[in-house]
Amino acid sequence: MSTAINAIAYKVPKRRHAVLLFMMQQPLGAAGLVVIVLMGIFAALAPWAAPYDPLTVDYGAMLAPPSAGHWLGTDSFGRDVASRIIYGARTALAIGFIASFLGSTLGAVIGVASAYFGGKTDLIIQGVMDVLLSFPIIVLAITVVAVLGNYVVLGIDVNLIVAIAIPMLPRVERVVRASALAIRELPYVDAARAAGYSHTRIIFRHIMPNVVAPYLILLTAFVAQAILAEASLSFLGLGVTEPTPSWGLMLSGAAADFYQQAPWMIVFPGIAISLGVFAFNLFGDSLRDWLDPKIKL
Amino acid sequence: MKLSALLLSAAAFAVAGAMAAETPKTGGVLKFAVSAEPPNFDCAAQTSFAFIHPIRPHYNTLLKFDTANYPAIKGDLAESWSMSKDGLTYTFKLRKGVKFHDGSTLSSEDIRATYERLRNPPPGVRSVRQASYADIDAIETPDPLTVVFRLKKRNAAMLTNFASPWDCIYSAAKLKQDPKFPERNIMGTGPFTFAGYVAGSHWTGRRFENYFEKGKPYLNGYVAIFISGAPMVNALAAGEVLTEFRGQSPADRDRLVKALGDKAVVQESPWVCSLVVTFNTRKKPFDDARVRRALSLAIDRWGGAQALSKVALVRDVGGLLRPGYDLAASEKELLTYPGFSRDINASRAEARRLLKEAGVPNLSFALTNRNVAMPYTPVGVFLIDQWRQIGVNVKHEQLETRLYLAAQQRDNPTFDAALDFNCDFMDEPNLQLQKYLSRDRSPINYAQQTDRVLDDLFDKQSGELDKKKRYAIIREFEKRALEQAYTIPTIWWHRIIVQDRRVKGWNITPSHYVGQDLADVWLDQ
Numbered sequence: 001m002s003t004a005i006n007a008i009a010y011k012v013p014k015r016r017h018a019v020l021l022f023m024m025q026q027p028l029g030a031a032g033l034v035v036i037v038l039m040g041i042f043a044a045l046a047p048w049a050a051p052y053d054p055l056t057v058d059y060g061a062m063l064a065p066p067s068a069g070h071w072l073g074t075d076s077f078g079r080d081v082a083s084r085i086i087y088g089a090r091t092a093l094a095i096g097f098i099a100s101f102l103g104s105t106l107g108a109v110i111g112v113a114s115a116y117f118g119g120k121t122d123l124i125i126q127g128v129m130d131v132l133l134s135f136p137i138i139v140l141a142i143t144v145v146a147v148l149g150n151y152v153v154l155g156i157d158v159n160l161i162v163a164i165a166i167p168m169l170p171r172v173e174r175v176v177r178a179s180a181l182a183i184r185e186l187p188y189v190d191a192a193r194a195a196g197y198s199h200t201r202i203i204f205r206h207i208m209p210n211v212v213a214p215y216l217i218l219l220t221a222f223v224a225q226a227i228l229a230e231a232s233l234s235f236l237g238l239g240v241t242e243p244t245p246s247w248g249l250m251l252s253g254a255a256a257d258f259y260q261q262a263p264w265m266i267v268f269p270g271i272a273i274s275l276g277v278f279a280f281n282l283f284g285d286s287l288r289d290w291l292d293p294k295i296k297l
Numbered sequence: 298m299k300l301s302a303l304l305l306s307a308a309a310f311a312v313a314g315a316m317a318a319e320t321p322k323t324g325g326v327l328k329f330a331v332s333a334e335p336p337n338f339d340c341a342a343q344t345s346f347a348f349i350h351p352i353r354p355h356y357n358t359l360l361k362f363d364t365a366n367y368p369a370i371k372g373d374l375a376e377s378w379s380m381s382k383d384g385l386t387y388t389f390k391l392r393k394g395v396k397f398h399d400g401s402t403l404s405s406e407d408i409r410a411t412y413e414r415l416r417n418p419p420p421g422v423r424s425v426r427q428a429s430y431a432d433i434d435a436i437e438t439p440d441p442l443t444v445v446f447r448l449k450k451r452n453a454a455m456l457t458n459f460a461s462p463w464d465c466i467y468s469a470a471k472l473k474q475d476p477k478f479p480e481r482n483i484m485g486t487g488p489f490t491f492a493g494y495v496a497g498s499h500w501t502g503r504r505f506e507n508y509f510e511k512g513k514p515y516l517n518g519y520v521a522i523f524i525s526g527a528p529m530v531n532a533l534a535a536g537e538v539l540t541e542f543r544g545q546s547p548a549d550r551d552r553l554v555k556a557l558g559d560k561a562v563v564q565e566s567p568w569v570c571s572l573v574v575t576f577n578t579r580k581k582p583f584d585d586a587r588v589r590r591a592l593s594l595a596i597d598r599w600g601g602a603q604a605l606s607k608v609a610l611v612r613d614v615g616g617l618l619r620p621g622y623d624l625a626a627s628e629k630e631l632l633t634y635p636g637f638s639r640d641i642n643a644s645r646a647e648a649r650r651l652l653k654e655a656g657v658p659n660l661s662f663a664l665t666n667r668n669v670a671m672p673y674t675p676v677g678v679f680l681i682d683q684w685r686q687i688g689v690n691v692k693h694e695q696l697e698t699r700l701y702l703a704a705q706q707r708d709n710p711t712f713d714a715a716l717d718f719n720c721d722f723m724d725e726p727n728l729q730l731q732k733y734l735s736r737d738r739s740p741i742n743y744a745q746q747t748d749r750v751l752d753d754l755f756d757k758q759s760g761e762l763d764k765k766k767r768y769a770i771i772r773e774f775e776k777r778a779l780e781q782a783y784t785i786p787t788i789w790w791h792r793i794i795v796q797d798r799r800v801k802g803w804n805i806t807p808s809h810y811v812g813q814d815l816a817d818v819w820l821d822q
Binding site: 055056057059062063076077078150152237241242243244252254256257258260261 | 526527530546548549551552600601603604605607608668670674675677678679681682685692693694695
């Protein structure tokens with residue numbers, strides 16, 4: 001007696017790389033990602049990518065219009081605008097990413113803790129968040145930077161990062177808390193509690209991984225806001241100071257004096273800010289669409 | 298554009314001549330811009346236009362400058378004055394019936410109390426003009442309308458010192474109640490009473506009906522609006538404010554002339570103002586003269602002046618005194634001083650050698666600067682670039698006016714180097730050289746050094762009435778000051794004022810502190 005086993009042949013779908021899949025399904029997000037990656041490459045390779053030292057003053061080339069020698073012209077100190085934009089990407093990305101990461105991560109942790117503990121803890125945390133949320137991002141950032149002043153470490157103003165991160169914190173906290181409230185009621189969290197796991201373990205091992213999607217989306221979206229906030233604060237004279245290359249700073253000061261005589265001094269940094277912010281917004285929106293199962297269906 | 302500005306300037310001077318014949322009109326409120334705010338209200342402690350432009354119209358001084366004939370002086374609260382033959386006694390007769398804003402009557406006692414406070418400030422009161430009046434031995438008040446100043450020694454600058462716009466006359470009664478009264482209160486005899494101050498917004502003055510000069514002031518009041526940078530230029534271009542009394546950049550001048558057309562009046566003048574770099578000599582390595590001199594040698598003043606004059610309100614290269622002034626060094630003399638050679642490559646080679654010799658070939662430090670764009674930012678950027686060329690790495694710290702001044706003026710300052718200003722109300726070595734006197738003799742010496750050689754030379758020139766001999770002593774002083782480089786001059790300023798044609802009765806001078814009581818200003822509307 002023989003037993004014949006008829007194997008059922010399943011056609012296993014070809015598994016594509018996540019990035020490739022994202023790029024195919026979200027072409028606008030992919031375009032944003034390409035711009036972000038290009039910005040990152042230029043920022044990382046600025047010493048090689050920039051045609052001139054962004055700090056070198058050349059009084060022989062003051063206010064020179066765009067030309068073969070200076071693609072995007074020069075400013076009132078004869079500094080190459082293209083080089084300053086390339087180096088300015090470093091400032092924008094460094095401050096944007098660090099501030100966004102700091103604000104989003106702290107917001108996520110506080111949001112999950114608030115949802116998990118509930119009761120009075122939740123009430124107090126939400127009260128504080130309500131106060132922070134009552135201020136527009138830029139107003140709160142201006143207040144924080146005015147109070148803290150400047151504290152530069154390795155060429156980066158730490159207080160500026162804190163000033164930009166604080167207004168982001170309550171916004172992320174609210175969204176993550178909402179997700180965590182639903183997760184808190186799931187049986188596996190009850191099981192973890194019954195097994196005697198510590199609060200820290202439950203929060204970081206069992207709840208946090210399940211709120212990663214909204215966290216990542218907000219993190220990406222807030223990079224754009226952080227870049228804009230840095231540019232705004234620098235424009236207002238509260239961010240980085242001359243001669244550090246910064247997109248916002250390039251729009252203020254002498255640029256405001258010479259915008260009629262040398263419009264390239266404000267046009268190109270303005271384009272850089274717009275493009276950077278637009279790219280992060282596109283990428284963030286697409287990432288949300290891609291990660292959200294409801295939208296996928 | 299520049300040609301049109303020059304033509305307008307020429308027209309402005311022609312208009313200025315014709316203005317004398319115009320009959321002033323009464324009424325109107327003058328709105329003008331001030332690009333920074335006063336840190337406190339005490340004349341004795343102030344050095345900034347941010348104070349004098351909004352606050353000076355509330356006060357009078359003993360004498361004042363005749364702005365149409367600068368540097369001539371005329372009486373303000375003093376009706377007449379005389380100097381003894383030996384130059385050691387000054388007697389002032391005061392005007393009768395001068396009232397303070399609270400209705401009390403001015404007397405010689407108020408003059409005495411004000412000058413005693415300036416030369417010997419009581420504990421807790423800060424006077425930055427102690428050195429100016431250090432030669433006064435006694436102040437006497439033989440009657441309510443006579444005040445006599447007796448000097449310990451002759452002082453070539455004393456009479457013009459009494460025309461200082463900083464020496465606001467305060468009420469003796471108020472000072473007796475509280476020597477710090479002027480820090481938080483406004484109460485003078487000036488043409489305008491205090492009507493309000495909204496921090497971050499504006500300062501308002503109202504016509505003082507009991508002002509001693511009948512018919513003056515012509516204006517009903519004024520509003521000093523605190524606004525700076527591009528918004529200020531926009532406000533001028535739109536006619537929201539009619540003037541700004543400090544000075545505009547060449548770019549702003551061109552833009553305003555274009556925007557205002559025939560409504561613009563441009564006045565230009567050399568400026569008794571320079572930006573100086575002050576090294577904190579209490580901190581290493583700035584206690585080493587070689588380091589300070591190296592940093593001075595690295596600056597290409599001639600090239601910088603030529604380039605920066607196109608984008609900033611600076612123009613001339615000079616030593617410790619304004620180029621063009623009778624007692625200033627000639628260009629030939631300047632070229633012999635460290636940091637003034639036209640061979641910048643040789644100077645920078647020497648600078649690198651000195652830094653290496655001092656053990657700091659890769660020096661890094663912070664330059665404390667003011668966050669007033671013009672001309673602080675362009676000159677700050679210029680200096681940082683100059684120092685980079687000898688391998689020095691400089692961090693730029695731009696602070697709001699109050700913090701910027703506090704950083705330099707505190708008892709134990711922690712700044713490394715600061716871009717300070719040396720602006721005075723007139724060309725006078727006794728004023729311009731004060732920054733270079735030892736710290737214990739000059740509260741405006743932020744470099745903190747003690748140098749008795751400079752102190753002695755200062756005293757010699759101050760008491761020397763023979764101009765040639767004084768000139769020679771000043772050269773000695775200048776040479777030593779630039780060699781020691783505690784504080785080094787960079788580039789001298791050039792003053793450009795663009796006003797709405799309706800503003801009359803105001804004349805440009807080489808100082809933005811002088812002529813700001815607004816008593817003679819009127820609006821042609």
